[in-house]
Amino acid sequence: MDRGDVPSNAFEAEPTTIRAQMSTNISDEAFFDALDLTHPGLEDVNAAVNNQDYDQAAIELAAYMRSRGRQTTSPKFYVDSDIPSELSSESVRASSAWMSVSDWDRGDNDETDFMNRFYWLHALRLAYEYTGDEKYADAFEVQANDWIGNVSFPQKNELTGDGYPKRFHSPWSPLSAGKRSQNFVVAYMAFAPVLDDDTHINILKSMLQHAQYLYLVNEECYYGREGDPSFINMQVDEMVGLAMIGTMFPEFKESRNWVDRAYDILYDHIEYNVYPDGVHKELTPRYHNAMLWNYFLAIRMAELNNLNISGFDMATYEKMFDFMLYTAEPDGKSPPIGDSENAQLDVFLVMGASLFERGDLKYLTREDFSTNLMLMGGDLILQRRVMERFQKLVPVEPTETSYAFGNAGFYVMRSDWTMDARYLLFKNGPWGGTHSHRDQLGIEVYAYGNRLIVDSGITDYSGSDVGYLRSTGAHNTVMVDHGEQPITSDYRVDEWTASDDYDFVDGTYDWGEGVTHRRKVFFVKPEYWIICDILEGNDDHDFYQLFHFLPTEIEIDPVYNSVRTNYDGANVLLVPADAQKLSVELFEKPVADDKGGSMTQHVYYKKSGKTVSFYTVIYPYKKGEHPEIDVTQLSVTENEKTLTPEQATGLKIEIEDYTDYFLISNTDTGSKKCEDIELDGKITYIRKDKAGTVVKTIEK
Structure with a gap:
């Protein structure tokens, strides 16, 4: 598509609050006005803008962005990113499936969300880095330009009756905008040296629009509309997207404000949405681990770019890894509680182990786990620096079992x-x-x-x-x-x-x-x-x-x-x-x-x-x-009166070489008796061998 204004559809009704504050059509003049033209390296862009030669300004800006991607002083998201050996030729071939444009709005269903979040861009990026074949960069150009040219901000049916964005199943839902921002930024950083001028400007305009949108929607929908800082997990994705745009594109005048807003909300989120014991309040391992990942991205990005995030509650964040560790099943997978699956935890264990230098988190990783850079289900690649920290750790068995x-x-x-x-x-x-x-x-x-x-x-x-x-x-x-x-x-x-x-x-x-x-x-x-x-x-x-x-x-x-x-x-x-x-x-x-x-x-x-x-x-x-076990229920008496099983009961459990007796009281009354066993508290457990000798006793 030719470079031009980012298009939008006209509204039949009055503009919404959010829409009224946003540049839904970003002209060249407005776009270059949003840039800090005093930023080092933009001197030629500034000169062209001063002459109102926006075509030349676009050429100079695209040239700057190409060279910036090769500079060690440029904003960083990945450091020394070798290509992982796990990226096989099959992975490369699979990514080729996303080399064509698509229908971005699939209706009111999950497919619309998937298409508008661009998860597969990581496969394209990795395939490009692995092979050097520019067809993958070409695919990104085609897809990005097609989306920017055909998905306007925001369509009328994407807003609720009171003018706020729909949460799901629309290209401009805030969550899709946040995830798309993350995926676009990372792909753009990789492909920037080989993209054409028009694609550079189109993507930069779109990122400006995404940042404006995420900044405003998270002010009005959360602080203003709901009136309290009890957020949902989606906002973390949105704020990581905003933080990435602000950090990776410091050339925008508002970039610092975007970063500050994003991290302020992330600070609030971990304070209000994680219990003191370290469990995310949605109480499902899937979303708990998603928050681990998003917080990790924000922390790593701050570390790589010298951002001060002293306001982030690292102590609570570390406790979140305790929940992942101690609830993990013995095979290193998370229990499928709530909206979760029985998922492998290696990536999260590496994150926590490297960040907090904890050998107990390394202890649970699989023996065959690769120490190369890893892929996280098609998502982001972990930096070599993280893996180097992880490799230096000595595995230590966790201090607690239960x-x-x-x-x-x-x-x-x-x-x-x-x-x-x-x-x-x-x-x-x-x-x-x-x-x-x-x-x-x-x-x-x-x-x-x-x-x-x-x-x-x-x-x-x-x-x-x-x-x-x-x-x-x-x-x-x-x-x-x-x-x-x-x-x-x-x-x-x-x-x-x-x-x-x-x-x-x-x-x-x-x-x-x-x-x-x-x-x-x-x-x-x-x-x-x-x-x-x-x-x-x-x-x-x-x-x-x-x-x-x-x-x-x-x-x-x-x-x-x-x-x-x-x-x-x-x-x-x-x-x-x-x-x-x-x-x-x-x-x-x-x-x-x-x-x-x-x-x-x-x-x-x-x-x-x-x-x-x-x-x-x-x-x-x-x-x-193939054990055979007999369980017999025994009566329990108190003051020679037989109690109901709901009040107290005894179990005789015969297990091959021994017999266990288990007595339990469900009332707070006095001493009880079952056969020749006294129950003075809540529980009495006795194990006898074949000879009838007591070999173990527990009283509670």
């Missing part, structure tokens, strides 16, 4: 830090917004190299199963009458204990309508778990204790109602304590995975009544083993 994030409501029980570790994640905490699921008191279990009891997760938002995947029925908790957990702040965790011999958590959630669910989990370290569910209601209800498994053959014992998986690897055996008082059913339901979704086995134990209890043993075991 860990609690009490503000956010995540509790992790872990036996050790090997790949064979037994791991259970328990969740009971605040509602995290639109990306949260109705999964209170839910669990995820991993052991001996396998995910054994799985959370639903979500990989994308376009499938027909999204509603189910977010529902209570898709999680490993208890469902009441096939209903949904309400969104409420009426939850609590009364106790968390982590020790060498056992872990214990006790949480309660109010279902509403007179129903309360209390779940206790006891970890007999390092072997197995006991789940204790107490449900109390004013009326009769059907209660379903839910468990979900990845696709496998499920064996259900018709007498004991035990459930056994048959994975090719480690497996798990579920044994209920009162098999004759419940029913068991098996269904197939969807679950998210890295391929976009699959079917899972869904098992529930059912009881009905006003007040019921479930006591279930979760016993994981290695490949090749």
Whole structure:
């Protein structure tokens, strides 16, 4: 496209507040007026502008930008960026698919968002750096000019009724503008030496427009409109985009203001949207890790360009890596809690380890993990400097195995830090917004190299199963009458204990309508778990204790109602304590995975009544083993009066070479007794060998 004004469509209605403040058509005169022509290197541009020769000014500016890209004193985003060996010829060929123009508005759907964020520009850039073939730069020219020439700012249907931008599914949604800014800037920095004059000016005009837009929309929509600094994750993407434009293009007069605005909002965001324990308030690993990445970009960009960001809360940022580390499953992947997937964490571990010089973050990376520069799912490439820091670190085993994030409501029980570790994640905490699921008191279990009891997760938002995947029925908790957990702040965790011999958590959630669910989990370290569910209601209800498994053959014992998986690897055996008082059913339901979704086995134990209890043993075991476990429920007495199982119960758990006795009280009354065992506190656990000798005792 020829250089000219950045086009826009006319509005039929009155201009909106944001639109009225923006240059929706950027003439040459307005564009050059936005530049600081006293900036070193712009002398020839300044002379041409003073003569009102804007064609010559454009030629001089394009020449300056080409040479600036080769200068070591120019703004930096990448330093000493070697081409990673991981960028194979297949990656190069794949990037060729994006060498043509496209229809940028695909309607009210996720495809419009994808097309207008230009994620694939990193593949084009890397392919160009890897091969030196200018066809990739040509592709960028075609795509950038086509987008700039055909997507106007902003179209009427991209604004809400009160004149603010739509958040999704429009080319000029603030989030798409923020991500597009990041991707355009990085690609432009790489391709600048070989772009033609018109492309330089078109992109620089567009970046000016993006910066004006992001600056204004984040003033009005957040500070003015909402009136408080409780932001959502999208604004961080937007502000990183604004910071990149301001930092990478200091030739604009307003660049310093853009940078200041961006970092001020980033300071506020980490202050107001991260809990004191380091968990992002949306409470999903996917968006928590996205914030880790965006903050990292802002920090690295400031470091490379000598920006003072002393106002950024680095202590809280470091705690965010603790959440990633201690909730990671033993294979180094994040648990798929909320709108998340079971994703590899290596890139984030490298970021945190190098930035804070922490060997414990390096400890969890895979042994075959490349120490070359890495690709992050088609996103940005990490600098050699980061990898050099990472390589110098000595891996150190994390100091804790089990860990609690009490503000956010995540509790992790872990036996050790090997790949064979037994791991259970328990969740009971605040509602995290639109990306949260109705999964209170839910669990995820991993052991001996396998995910054994799985959370639903979500990989994308376009499938027909999204509603189910977010529902209570898709999680490993208890469902009441096939209903949904309400969104409420009426939850609590009364106790968390982590020790060498056992872990214990006790949480309660109010279902509403007179129903309360209390779940206790006891970890007999390092072997197995006991789940204790107490449900109390004013009326009769059907209660379903839910468990979900990845696709496998499920064996259900018709007498004991035990459930056994048959994975090719480690497996798990579920044994209920009162098999004759419940029913068991098996269904197939969807679950998210890295391929976009699959079917899972869904098992529930059912009881009905006003007040019921479930006591279930979760016993994981290695490949090749096939343990047989008997669980018998025992009566507990107090002052010679037999208590209900909801008040207190005893379990006799016979596991091959030993017998465990587990007594638990759910009331605060006095001393209790089960057979010849006294229960003076909340829990008594005793292990006896085949000879009946007590070999282990735990009292709580």
